[in-house]
Amino acid sequence: MAGLTQSLCTSFKSELMQGLHNFAASGGNTFKIALFVGSPSGTYGSATTNYSNMGSDETSGTGYTAGGATLTNSGVSTGGVTAYTSFSNVTWTSSTISASGALIYNSTNSGKAVAVCSFGSTISTSNQTFNVTFPSNDQNNAIIRLT
Secondary structure, three states: OOEEOOEEOHHHHHHHHOOOOOOOOOOOOOEEEEEEOOOOOOEEOOOOOEHHHOHHHEOOOEOOOOOOEEOOEOOOEEEOOEEEEOEOOEEEEEEEOEEEEEEEEEOOOOOEEEEEEEEEEEEEOOOEEEEEOOOOOOOOOOOEEEO
């Protein structure tokens, strides 16, 4: 069944153990966020391995460029037994697009997938700002948490 399941990608977890992702705020890898169309034909979640998997399921429209937007990384922090990181919110201004979720990926490292995010429904804009708001950057809420 086609659709999005919010998840850290299994390949990402393995690649972390191999030292392939650097989340340092200064000097780390470049991470991007690409948006999925309102009704993707493919299935995306923990098995997603690369940005190239999106294919025609990446959204398009006014104000959106294929590949998505570059994310600003907060760096890595710890709290209790949890290591975590997040990103600054991202916007596409004056956009006319529809999206049901997003893929966070490492553009420095050949488009390796990090996480699939589901918005829970399709969000559309018509010459408006499309916002992706990340959760609080703390041990309980950050978009990427390892415990």
